[in-house]
Amino acid sequence: MTEVPAIELKGVSKHFGSVIALRDIDIKVHPGEVHCLLGDNGAGKSTLIKILSGVHRPTHGQILVDGVPVSFRSPRDAAEYGVATVFQDLGMIPLMSISRNFFLGREPLKGIFPFTRFDKEKANTVSRQAMADIGIDIRDPTQAVGTLSGGERQSVAIARAIHFGAKVLILDEPTSALGVHQAAMVLKFVIEARLRGLAVIFISHNIHHAYPVGDVFTLLNRGRRAGTFRKSEITRDEVVAIMSGGEDLKAVEAEIDALLASIHQNEAARPSA
Amino acid sequence: MTAMEREAGSAEGDHAAGRFGIAAKRRGAHDERIAEAGWLTRLLRRPEAGAAGGLIAALVIFAFLPGAKALYSLQGSMTFLTLSAELGIIATAAALLIIAGEFDLSVGSMIGFAGVVIGLTVRELGFPLWGGVLSAFAVAIVVGWFNGLIVVKTRLPSFIVTLASLFILRGLSIGITRTVTGRTQIPYILDGVPDPWTAEIFNGHILGGLFRWMGSQGWIDTRSDGLPFVPGIPMSIVWCIGVAIVAGWILTNTRFGNWIYASGGDADVARNVGVPVARVKILLFIGTACAATLLACIQVMEAGSADTLRGTLKEFEAIIAAVIGGVLLTGGYGTVIGAVLGALIFGFVQMGIFYTGIDTDWFKVFLGAMILIAVLVNNYIRAKALGERTAG
Numbered sequence: 001m002t003e004v005p006a007i008e009l010k011g012v013s014k015h016f017g018s019v020i021a022l023r024d025i026d027i028k029v030h031p032g033e034v035h036c037l038l039g040d041n042g043a044g045k046s047t048l049i050k051i052l053s054g055v056h057r058p059t060h061g062q063i064l065v066d067g068v069p070v071s072f073r074s075p076r077d078a079a080e081y082g083v084a085t086v087f088q089d090l091g092m093i094p095l096m097s098i099s100r101n102f103f104l105g106r107e108p109l110k111g112i113f114p115f116t117r118f119d120k121e122k123a124n125t126v127s128r129q130a131m132a133d134i135g136i137d138i139r140d141p142t143q144a145v146g147t148l149s150g151g152e153r154q155s156v157a158i159a160r161a162i163h164f165g166a167k168v169l170i171l172d173e174p175t176s177a178l179g180v181h182q183a184a185m186v187l188k189f190v191i192e193a194r195l196r197g198l199a200v201i202f203i204s205h206n207i208h209h210a211y212p213v214g215d216v217f218t219l220l221n222r223g224r225r226a227g228t229f230r231k232s233e234i235t236r237d238e239v240v241a242i243m244s245g246g247e248d249l250k251a252v253e254a255e256i257d258a259l260l261a262s263i264h265q266n267e268a269a270r271p272s273a
Numbered sequence: 274m275t276a277m278e279r280e281a282g283s284a285e286g287d288h289a290a291g292r293f294g295i296a297a298k299r300r301g302a303h304d305e306r307i308a309e310a311g312w313l314t315r316l317l318r319r320p321e322a323g324a325a326g327g328l329i330a331a332l333v334i335f336a337f338l339p340g341a342k343a344l345y346s347l348q349g350s351m352t353f354l355t356l357s358a359e360l361g362i363i364a365t366a367a368a369l370l371i372i373a374g375e376f377d378l379s380v381g382s383m384i385g386f387a388g389v390v391i392g393l394t395v396r397e398l399g400f401p402l403w404g405g406v407l408s409a410f411a412v413a414i415v416v417g418w419f420n421g422l423i424v425v426k427t428r429l430p431s432f433i434v435t436l437a438s439l440f441i442l443r444g445l446s447i448g449i450t451r452t453v454t455g456r457t458q459i460p461y462i463l464d465g466v467p468d469p470w471t472a473e474i475f476n477g478h479i480l481g482g483l484f485r486w487m488g489s490q491g492w493i494d495t496r497s498d499g500l501p502f503v504p505g506i507p508m509s510i511v512w513c514i515g516v517a518i519v520a521g522w523i524l525t526n527t528r529f530g531n532w533i534y535a536s537g538g539d540a541d542v543a544r545n546v547g548v549p550v551a552r553v554k555i556l557l558f559i560g561t562a563c564a565a566t567l568l569a570c571i572q573v574m575e576a577g578s579a580d581t582l583r584g585t586l587k588e589f590e591a592i593i594a595a596v597i598g599g600v601l602l603t604g605g606y607g608t609v610i611g612a613v614l615g616a617l618i619f620g621f622v623q624m625g626i627f628y629t630g631i632d633t634d635w636f637k638v639f640l641g642a643m644i645l646i647a648v649l650v651n652n653y654i655r656a657k658a659l660g661e662r663t664a665g
C-alpha cells in the first residue's frame with residue numbers, strides 16, 4: 001500500500017490514572033477498506049476508537065488524517081476532519097425525531113435574522129432521502145428515534161455519517177444487539193460505505209459479522225496491538241481464536257459441557273416431587 | 274460476503290423462510306405492522322394533551338359549582354387569567370430549562386430580589402423607573418449566568434445548586450433591605466418618579482378604548498361612573514402571551530430549540546455531535562432569572578412597593594405548571610403550550626376554589642393530587658411517544 005492512509009495512529013498510548021488502557025498502538029486505515037478491531041472485553045477497542053473520534057485525547061502519540069498530524073479537541077472537531085463515529089451507546093436521542101437527530105448540531109437554517117429558523121421541511125426530506133440512498137425506507141421522519149428498532153437506529157447513524165461527508169466511519173459493535181436480519185442490514189451499510197470509498201473501522205465480537213466484511217484485522221490484547229493481518233493472511237478459525245482472547249475455545253466448551261453434565265446429574269439425583 | 278447474503282435472505286434464505294411459513298420481508302412494501310395513526314391518536318400523543326383535557330374538565334366541573342357565575346364573569350375570568358399569566362411567565366421559562374434537563378429553584382427568591390433591586394435603585398439611588406428595571410434585569414442576567422455556570426462546570430445537580438441560590442438570594446434581599454432601610458419592605462416606589470409610563474408597560478392595560486366602548490354599549494358591566502369594571506386587558510396577560518409565543522417559537526422552530534431538546538434528552542450525545550450544551554443551559558438559567566424579574570416588575574408596578582418575601586414558593590408553582598403541562602421532569606420532552614395550559618389550570622382552579630367558597634386550604638390538596646396525576650399521565654404519554662418501547 002503506497003497510498004496515504006485516511007487515518008493513522010502512531011505510537012498512541014492512553015492512561016486513565018494508573019490504568020494503562022492502550023500502549024504504543026500503530027494503526028493505518030486506508031480509504032475503501034474495512035478495518036476490524038478484534039480483542040476480548042477490556043482489550044481497549046472502545047478506548048481506541050474514542051481517541052480516533054475525539055472523545056479522548058491520547059496520552060502519548062499522534063493521530064494523522066490524510067498523512068497530516070491533527071489533534072482532536074472534541075468529537076465535533078473530529079467530524080470536521082471527516083471522522084464520524086457510530087457509538088456503541090448509539091449517539092442518538094430517543095425522544096427526538098429521526099430528522100431532528102439526523103441534523104442535530106448541523107441544522108439547516110432558513111429565513112433572515114432575527115427570524116432564522118430550523119428548516120424542518122428540508123430536514124425531513126433530506127434525511128428521508130439520505131436513508132433511501134443506503135436502502136432504507138423510513139415511514140415518517142418525524143417519528144421518535146426511540147420507536148425505531150436497533151438496526152434502524154444504526155442505519156440512521158450510518159446514513160447521517162455518510163450524508164455529512166465522512167471519510168472515516170467508525171462503528172463500535174453496531175451489530176451486537178441485533179437480530180440476524182437487522183445485523184445483515186447494518187453489514188450491508190458497512191459494505192455500502194466501503195464501496196463509496198470510506199475508510200471503515202469496525203468492532204464486533206461476532207465472527208460472522210466481522211470476517212465477511214473485514215479487509216484487515218487488528219488484534220488488541222490487554223491494551224497492546226498483538227498483530228495486524230490482511231484477510232488473505234488469516235483464516236476464519238484463526239480470527240475466532242484471536243477473538244476469544246487466545247484462549248482455546250475447545251477447552252471452554254469442554255468446561256461448559258462438564259458443568260452441564262453435573263447439573264443434569266444433580267437434577268436426576270433430586271427426588272421428583 | 275456469502276454469510277451475509279445468506280443472512281440477508283437470498284433465494285436460499287427465502288426458501289428456508291418459506292419452509293417455516295415466514296413471509297419474506299420486502300423493502301418498500303407497506304409494513305403491515307404499522308397501524309395508521311388517526312388524528313385523535315396523534316392529538317393524544319402530544320405532550321400537552323393531558324393538560325388540555327384537564328383544563329376542559331376543570332372548566333366544566335366548576336361551571337356546576339356554586340359561585341360559577343362570578344368565576345365565569347368577565348371580571349372573574351380576568352382575575353384568574355391574570356393569576357395564570359403571572360405564573361405562565363415563569364412557568365414558560367422553567368419549562369424550557371426543565372426540557373434542557375435542569376431545574377431552577379431560585380426563581381421565587383429572584384422575584385423578591387429583583388423587586389428589591391428596583392426598589393432600592395429607585396428610592397435610594399434616585400434612578401428613574403426604567404433605570405431600576407434595567408438594573409434588575411442586569412442583576413438577573415448575572416444571577417442566571419452564575420447559576421448556570423456553576424451547574425455546567427461542577428456537573429452538580431442543578432437542584433442543589435439553585436437550592437443554595439434560593440437561600441442566598443432571599444437572604445440577600447432581606448439583609449440588604451434591612452441594612453439600607455431598616456425594614457423589609459420598600460414602599461412608595463412609584464411616587465414622584467420621572468417616568469410613570471414605565472409602570473404602565475408592566476401594569477397598564479391594552480384595548481382600554483374597546484372595553485370602554487363595550488361598556489357604553491352595555492355589553493360588559495360598568496361602574497356608576499360609566500367606566501367598565503374591567504378597564505382592558507392587563508399587561509401581565511400581554512407579557513405572558515408575548516413570552517409564550519417567543520419561547521414556543523424558539524423551542525419548536527429554531528436550531529436553539531433543537532439544542533434545548535437534545536441537551537435534556539442526552540447531554541453527552543448532544544455534546545458529541547457538537548451541540549454547545551453548556552451555553553444552552555447557561556442561557557436558559559438566564560432565561561428563568563429574567564422571567565422572574567419580569568414578573569417582579571409587574572408586581573412592583575402593581576403594588577407600588579417591593580417586599581423581600583415576594584415570590585416565595587413561586588419556583589414550585591412554575592415547576593408544577595410545567596409538569597401539569599406535560600413537561601417531562603427528566604428532561605428532553607415537553608412544550609411551551611403545555612406549560613401555559615398548566616398555568617391556566619393552576620390559576621383557574623385557585624380562583625375557582627376561592628369563588629365557590631370552598632375552604633382555600635383544599636387548594637393544596639388539589640395541587641398535590643394534580644402533581645401526582647400529571648406525572649403519571651406524563652409517563653404514560655412519554656411511553657406513547659416512544660411507541661411503548663420504553664414503557665416499564
Ligand SMILES: Nc1ncnc2c1ncn2[C@@H]1O[C@H](COP(=O)(O)OP(=O)(O)OP(=O)(O)O)[C@@H](O)[C@H]1O
Pocket residue numbers: 016019020021039040041042043044045046047048
Ligand atoms: N474512562 C475510563 N477511566 C478508567 N478506565 C477506563 C476508562 N475507559 C476505559 N477504561 C479501562 O480501559 C480498558 C479498556 O476498555 P475498553 O472499553 O476500551 O474495552 P473494550 O475493548 O471496548 O471492551 P468491550 O469489548 O467490553 O467493549 C478497561 O480496562 C477499562 O476499564
Ligand SMILES: [Mg+2]
Pocket residue numbers: 045046047088172
Ligand atoms: Mg467496547
